[in-house]
Amino acid sequence: MASPDSSVAPLPAARPDGGARVNDFSIQVATANGSGSQSSNTVLLRAIFQMGVPVSGKNLFPSNIAGLPTWYTIRASRDGWIARKKEVDLLVAMNPETARDDVLGLSAGAAVVYDAPLALAELRPDLVYYPVAFDALVEPLTKEPKLRRLLRNMAYVGVLARLLDLDLGEVEHAIEKQFPGKPRARDLNVAAARAGFDHAATLEKRDPLVVRRMDRTAGKILVDGNAAAAMGALFAGVTVVAWYPITPSSSLVETLIGHLRRYRIGPDGKATFAVVQAEDELAAVGMAIGAGWAGARAMTATAGPGVSLMSEFAGLAYYAEIPAVIFDVQRVGPSTGLPTRTAQGDVLSTAFLSHGDTRHVLLFPGSVEECFTMGVDAFDLAERLQTPVFVMTDLDLGMNVWMSDPFPYPARPLDRGKVLGKDDLDRLGGFARYADVDGDGIGWRTLPGTPHPKAAYFTRGTGHDEQAAYSEDPRTFERNLARLEKKLDGARDLLPAPVREGSGEAKLGLLAYGSSDPALREARDQLRREAGLDSDYLRVRAYPFSREVREFVEAHERVYVVEQNRDGQLAALLKLDLPAALVPRLRPVPHLDGLPLDARTVSDAIRAEEAR
Amino acid sequence: MASPDSSVAPLPAARPDGGARVNDFSIQVATANGSGSQSSNTVLLRAIFQMGVPVSGKNLFPSNIAGLPTWYTIRASRDGWIARKKEVDLLVAMNPETARDDVLGLSAGAAVVYDAPLALAELRPDLVYYPVAFDALVEPLTKEPKLRRLLRNMAYVGVLARLLDLDLGEVEHAIEKQFPGKPRARDLNVAAARAGFDHAATLEKRDPLVVRRMDRTAGKILVDGNAAAAMGALFAGVTVVAWYPITPSSSLVETLIGHLRRYRIGPDGKATFAVVQAEDELAAVGMAIGAGWAGARAMTATAGPGVSLMSEFAGLAYYAEIPAVIFDVQRVGPSTGLPTRTAQGDVLSTAFLSHGDTRHVLLFPGSVEECFTMGVDAFDLAERLQTPVFVMTDLDLGMNVWMSDPFPYPARPLDRGKVLGKDDLDRLGGFARYADVDGDGIGWRTLPGTPHPKAAYFTRGTGHDEQAAYSEDPRTFERNLARLEKKLDGARDLLPAPVREGSGEAKLGLLAYGSSDPALREARDQLRREAGLDSDYLRVRAYPFSREVREFVEAHERVYVVEQNRDGQLAALLKLDLPAALVPRLRPVPHLDGLPLDARTVSDAIRAEEAR
Amino acid sequence: MATPATPAAPRTNRLGLSVVEYKGAKSTLCAGCGHNAISERILEAMYEMGVPPERVAKLSGIGCSSKSPAYFMSRSHAFNALHGRMPSVATGAVLANRELLALGVSGDGDTASIGIGQFVHLMRRNLPILYVVENNGVYGLTKGQFSATADLGAKLKTGVQNDLPAIDLCTLAIQLGATFVGRSFSGDKRQLSAMLRAALAHRGTAMLDVVSPCVTFNDHEGSTKSYAYMKEHDVPLHELQFVPAFEDLAVEYDPGTTVDVTMHDGSHLRLRKLEEGYDPRDRGRAMSRLVEAQAGGDVLTGVLFVDAKAPSLVDLLNLVDAPLATLPAEAVRPPREVLDALMDALR
Amino acid sequence: MATPATPAAPRTNRLGLSVVEYKGAKSTLCAGCGHNAISERILEAMYEMGVPPERVAKLSGIGCSSKSPAYFMSRSHAFNALHGRMPSVATGAVLANRELLALGVSGDGDTASIGIGQFVHLMRRNLPILYVVENNGVYGLTKGQFSATADLGAKLKTGVQNDLPAIDLCTLAIQLGATFVGRSFSGDKRQLSAMLRAALAHRGTAMLDVVSPCVTFNDHEGSTKSYAYMKEHDVPLHELQFVPAFEDLAVEYDPGTTVDVTMHDGSHLRLRKLEEGYDPRDRGRAMSRLVEAQAGGDVLTGVLFVDAKAPSLVDLLNLVDAPLATLPAEAVRPPREVLDALMDALR
Numbered sequence A, B: 001m002a003s004p005d006s007s008v009a010p011l012p013a014a015r016p017d018g019g020a021r022v023n024d025f026s027i028q029v030a031t032a033n034g035s036g037s038q039s040s041n042t043v044l045l046r047a048i049f050q051m052g053v054p055v056s057g058k059n060l061f062p063s064n065i066a067g068l069p070t071w072y073t074i075r076a077s078r079d080g081w082i083a084r085k086k087e088v089d090l091l092v093a094m095n096p097e098t099a100r101d102d103v104l105g106l107s108a109g110a111a112v113v114y115d116a117p118l119a120l121a122e123l124r125p126d127l128v129y130y131p132v133a134f135d136a137l138v139e140p141l142t143k144e145p146k147l148r149r150l151l152r153n154m155a156y157v158g159v160l161a162r163l164l165d166l167d168l169g170e171v172e173h174a175i176e177k178q179f180p181g182k183p184r185a186r187d188l189n190v191a192a193a194r195a196g197f198d199h200a201a202t203l204e205k206r207d208p209l210v211v212r213r214m215d216r217t218a219g220k221i222l223v224d225g226n227a228a229a230a231m232g233a234l235f236a237g238v239t240v241v242a243w244y245p246i247t248p249s250s251s252l253v254e255t256l257i258g259h260l261r262r263y264r265i266g267p268d269g270k271a272t273f274a275v276v277q278a279e280d281e282l283a284a285v286g287m288a289i290g291a292g293w294a295g296a297r298a299m300t301a302t303a304g305p306g307v308s309l310m311s312e313f314a315g316l317a318y319y320a321e322i323p324a325v326i327f328d329v330q331r332v333g334p335s336t337g338l339p340t341r342t343a344q345g346d347v348l349s350t351a352f353l354s355h356g357d358t359r360h361v362l363l364f365p366g367s368v369e370e371c372f373t374m375g376v377d378a379f380d381l382a383e384r385l386q387t388p389v390f391v392m393t394d395l396d397l398g399m400n401v402w403m404s405d406p407f408p409y410p411a412r413p414l415d416r417g418k419v420l421g422k423d424d425l426d427r428l429g430g431f432a433r434y435a436d437v438d439g440d441g442i443g444w445r446t447l448p449g450t451p452h453p454k455a456a457y458f459t460r461g462t463g464h465d466e467q468a469a470y471s472e473d474p475r476t477f478e479r480n481l482a483r484l485e486k487k488l489d490g491a492r493d494l495l496p497a498p499v500r501e502g503s504g505e506a507k508l509g510l511l512a513y514g515s516s517d518p519a520l521r522e523a524r525d526q527l528r529r530e531a532g533l534d535s536d537y538l539r540v541r542a543y544p545f546s547r548e549v550r551e552f553v554e555a556h557e558r559v560y561v562v563e564q565n566r567d568g569q570l571a572a573l574l575k576l577d578l579p580a581a582l583v584p585r586l587r588p589v590p591h592l593d594g595l596p597l598d599a600r601t602v603s604d605a606i607r608a609e610e611a612r
Numbered sequence C, D: 001m002a003t004p005a006t007p008a009a010p011r012t013n014r015l016g017l018s019v020v021e022y023k024g025a026k027s028t029l030c031a032g033c034g035h036n037a038i039s040e041r042i043l044e045a046m047y048e049m050g051v052p053p054e055r056v057a058k059l060s061g062i063g064c065s066s067k068s069p070a071y072f073m074s075r076s077h078a079f080n081a082l083h084g085r086m087p088s089v090a091t092g093a094v095l096a097n098r099e100l101l102a103l104g105v106s107g108d109g110d111t112a113s114i115g116i117g118q119f120v121h122l123m124r125r126n127l128p129i130l131y132v133v134e135n136n137g138v139y140g141l142t143k144g145q146f147s148a149t150a151d152l153g154a155k156l157k158t159g160v161q162n163d164l165p166a167i168d169l170c171t172l173a174i175q176l177g178a179t180f181v182g183r184s185f186s187g188d189k190r191q192l193s194a195m196l197r198a199a200l201a202h203r204g205t206a207m208l209d210v211v212s213p214c215v216t217f218n219d220h221e222g223s224t225k226s227y228a229y230m231k232e233h234d235v236p237l238h239e240l241q242f243v244p245a246f247e248d249l250a251v252e253y254d255p256g257t258t259v260d261v262t263m264h265d266g267s268h269l270r271l272r273k274l275e276e277g278y279d280p281r282d283r284g285r286a287m288s289r290l291v292e293a294q295a296g297g298d299v300l301t302g303v304l305f306v307d308a309k310a311p312s313l314v315d316l317l318n319l320v321d322a323p324l325a326t327l328p329a330e331a332v333r334p335p336r337e338v339l340d341a342l343m344d345a346l347r
Ligand SMILES: Cc1ncc(C[n+]2csc(CCOP(=O)(O)OP(=O)(O)O)c2C)c(N)n1
Pocket: B244, B245, B246, B247, B281, B305, B306, B309, B336, C062, C063, C064, C065, C066, C083, C106, C107, C108, C109, C110, C111, C134, C136, C138, C139, C140, C141, C142, C147, C214
């Protein structure tokens, strides 16, 4: 496979004209997976971060365990842009399989650190080359060949530290964080980094890229979205977790299990949670629904194929009105698709998941912080609304490391929704499960086990009346379905409101969601700076849409709906939701190639449209 | 449960003013299921049909095996209207459980034949009553109590024959057809009908309803849509059928099995077909897809819950481009919903069935004849397009008996689509499975077992290039997805075109599909006659939509989209498909109560909208 | 059931409840359906064991059998879930509230056809549940197609013959690790009652495969799940006696002819052997005896396997004693310091 | 395979094909993965048996194991289907074209976890297929979680211990009616090769459970699916010899110590007993012996059960000899008269 962007016509890179390019470049490291490069790249990322420079890292890895090409891109941006950047300023070419294509795909003037035996310098005259004999560098450190392979990768971090003028102390500090409690691994890696650092002193610096200390990361954290969502679930007080492994969602649950074991087991060894690795996704969601029915805060996490398998159960939970939280860490479909690439491709099918007039609540976290906050809110919303809530995150958010403000401790107490206990029943003398007593379409429920002779009701996916009794009566059926519609409609006001940016005066509206956010912000800046196009930006955070979404469209002549799928799925939901007269204002900008969205793709598309 | 329509304010029934009401009324028979009334009602329906009078029958039955209330409605219409009619002119009240509500729900002046012990005449003074002591009538016929219960039901057919002036010979003929090869059953039933007929001579006719011979059914057939679809599959040359029983689709496959056994087993006992009752719907569709991949004409049939379960496989078949035919005999959802009631509720979720930018081809038969013709065409289309084709029929079409012209023998030969054989490969020297060589987005395939060293390719649900090799390359992925989009877009021209009615001059457009057709035609007539509203009518027969759909919307100021679901699902697909400027013209008229659509519901809704 | 109540007055159980408190809605199943008889037996067993109806969660799939929980114990919560997926829903419910007494009711189609995957995995996990399969060898609710427990050579009314081997749910359950496996017949009031009561005292998965004729679609000649067939081929392995802990009767028994199993709650299951050499504590032997019987067309009934000591899923997960569902916020949301520490680690 | 070819020249098989014609793409699995060894054995067996690659359909689910069909026999069609759903796809393919030699390749997660339902029903149907489970006790592709074949007490690298009983796919398959059930080890070249060749001669479901260590996630101490564990606990029941029909060598054997099974195509499977008393033709005994071995931590290998006579699904359905897929239109679309008759009956 070629370098991921090789077939995109490269944009002319900003040429260094003698001066340094400080804190504004991107590095791509090309290795093979399973070779330990993930640690090295994290160390590099973290070292830059520790120097106070905004960074982001994108891992482009194959659906495979070991030996296939992997690329990791680190962007340092003094302006704080953290979207993927297509142009590579510095390539670290460690993988013989892809090195040729990787080099040929660069823009003129880019720098290349490479494993000397690859002899890449012959390929093009217009690059800056730094050959390094990595094997020789790590040879003195260990005799184990396997370990050597790993250390080679830490050595390039040292080389880059010297070339970029990174503080070696920060590198060492980052290595320490990377291998906590493993002094031998730490020491060896520090030695490897130092070897690289020392060796690089012999290289003549001929590129302009440098890192200088800033103060833009103080207090911030580095974390991936899956870890953030796991913490969300932890602080939501999740009690039942049923799951089935699938990329890219597995690490969400695996991290959560770690936290639960650490923070939710009492001194007596007893757990306030149950985790079950189910036999498949049907069972996983079935368990979550059974648990939600019985009153637990229950969840599962999966990706597209799992969501498809959950379809029948999703309809049951919608219709029988049972809370459950489902994290969908989206990857590229259709079908098994590209399991290790990112997309926002499950939006439309999940909104209508299951046959027969089913509708669902979706949340769209747009940052790791929102993976956390929505990870908390989803449980409140599911119990409040008595319906499944899907948290639509994606591989880019979930598996890449992001810079973030630390997460806020939840401000509100748990909202356990409308539940009647024994005392309530004593007072009321009974209840009707599906009666709309509060005018919001949400009935009151009881939990199994409630010690009251009037507590029980019969839950079913078949037609039922207000008392939850079986019914085929046409009018009863209609009423019930209308109530469900009302309930979901009312959800608009409970869900996270969209986030607005801009003066509100622009004619041009940009609308996006989820992990597209950084690219959208940067694209907005590009549009203004490069094309004089002023725009407002609305980031949608939930479906059914808040009323503000409509207001935004009303207030703009043209609204570009940018998303990471082929079919313009959120745009489709908007078309169905907005008054028909507003629909012509929507300009879908769907894009899907499995790579995290970059600003240039967005601004180019919009400029082209605007120029028409 | 109340009579199905009891909570609808009854419309004033046309009062008989001395004169007879000939061939224009509806009969409702209220019994318990499992009591043999289905045979009696079919006999009654058929006898009227044999008198040349257009009829339709609607069975309203519970999700239960025996003992629960069932209603059967027969409409006779000299004008040929065969939609359900809400008003009941003649009630046959055999079920003590519902008799009271059934009677209270009638319009003034209606007639009631009832089992004498029920003493219904006291309930209301404004009806015409015919009490009949059914037990006494059948007592002489047999000693078996079980049989007596069945014969009581044939006795009311005799009573009605006399009251409506039906030819007893036609009744007897119909009984003969009902019990082929069972002379004892036939004789007993004839005796029961005669007993009723004879007894009714003692009743004084006080209602205006009569049947008179006409010639509007000559040459026509009576058949249900599932049987029609089964014949379609038979004449399509289906070879592999995998299924899992579910109401209301089971009878489709069971009828098909009967035909296959009869017509597709050779004198040597060998079968040209394989039928497997799978363990569930995932397996059923998996088998169909495996068979389609290997070159068989393969199908399954199911209802909403099954379609939901097939979701993951549907995405695989779309993406790996494998033909399969899936009959979805729709029933009321969400979830298990009302399994014995009718709806068009799976349209939207099936169009986008599966995660990640998946799209499907849907056919919408609007009559039993189209259940047949589309049952044939679906196989051609699936193989031509190399994709799953969903035939979206419903319980009303599938399980009720409809009058129809006889089905035409397929005019075209089987279209087996683009398949390369050994000779082709010899000539070509090889092939690329997913290359768009013909510019229609459809590649050529080979079948497993083709004896040529270059025949093989690797089928997968993961990313692949034109040669079907595994690929994660972003550009390859994009190209492939764009080709799939093009393929489905091109399908518009291959699918059954919509059917247009009206001058084309009206401002008002009506748009509907499937089993709504009779109600739409009648509603159009009502709108014209009763409100002076002229309209054109377009019946959509497939998704992706034909270009004529757009033309129709362009040509009309307002287009009412009538359908049998809550959410306006076809209207949603239209909104997503039409140019945005046309969207404001659409006026969704969704309706869902589980009962077959009637004209009055449609015309009332449209008149109300038009009056705004 | 924490504290055994004082011996009950004649018409009430030890909780002081009369049997009426255990009734459900009127059955809509066919008259004579085996499922109705099983509902009766369940209701009686619950009454006799003095199980508070509010503690029971009735769980089922889809089918005539799965409808039946509506027809007993209206005072218990119930969840009529999806076809074949009751096991997962039950698993979730039990984990959410370990105090629930989970009663799963399923059919042979629901369990052995579409549901076999969830069945297999539930058995492995030894979830505390009383799982009753009302086995009629056909799909009743969809009008009489064969299910996967239909016996080789069995005939439908239409004459169609089943040519695939039956899945024997008991053999399967034993193999997979279920800890209480029994087979009975809806028409055998005594055996079924004793078995249900013993199963209610079991902690872990109690799987009962109860032959339950479908009078409408599978009670004819040629059926192997008919009343007539069962009358001829039912081979009870032992006579069952169940002595609940709260009755503590010290009945004499002969260890040579009787197996005595002490259940988790101290009650006793006594099996007076009718077949020499059958030991319901030997997994492998039980399986081979069942295979042999199946080949011969015999239907072995009784408690086929029991292991009253194995840890249940709730034990394995080491859950706190209180139901997870109703733990207070303090117990489930870690304090601010935990978040602070987590954030620090990410800096 | 209709007519046995003349004995092949040294470097080609009886079809005149060299082993290169049976190769696939370069493996992307980890170096040392058991699955790679199994791919080699399959390829060799196909070559040695002279199976035309074009006749083979390779079917798989999702997982490292399920990817492996890409790495052998590129001249055969292949379908890498959905996770756990290979059996249904295979069933459809075989029914569409009975001449195909179906090779199903699956993993323990693919088969025993998500796929156990389809596995159970495929076994019941005795579909003609060679079904190979590459069993490493973990989910390789998703990075090392336990699967349902992980043994009780097995430990992950992280120290997490499996506390659920393993599903023994062989015992299960035998119980469910599979007609050729074997277990082997990816590291036992001789045994696995002979077993594969015999399985290729079987008409019906041949299910081979092949322990296949995952060097990346499950080859450490504490694993029961490691190379080291297998070296200690592999208990071969017999020595396998397979004599293909086309070789017709009349080898002497002693009926007292050797079981000779005549396969459907006239070839011979000869099992020279290492364990006294094990008879691979006795379902019940085989099962109880397997249960016992499992409890003791032994891994019995060999042909555990075989019934070379049972009718396969293709036989039961009595299909015409030609593949359904390519029957001419005349054979599948009834003539106009049939439609006329059907219409008449509806008038
Ligand atoms: C997903 C799904 N598929 C099919 C059905 C239709 N269906 C309802 S009940 C049933 C079979 C029930 O058989 P069994 O479990 O044996 O119950 P019984 O009626 O015999 O008691 C089927 C196939 C369904 N409800 N859901």
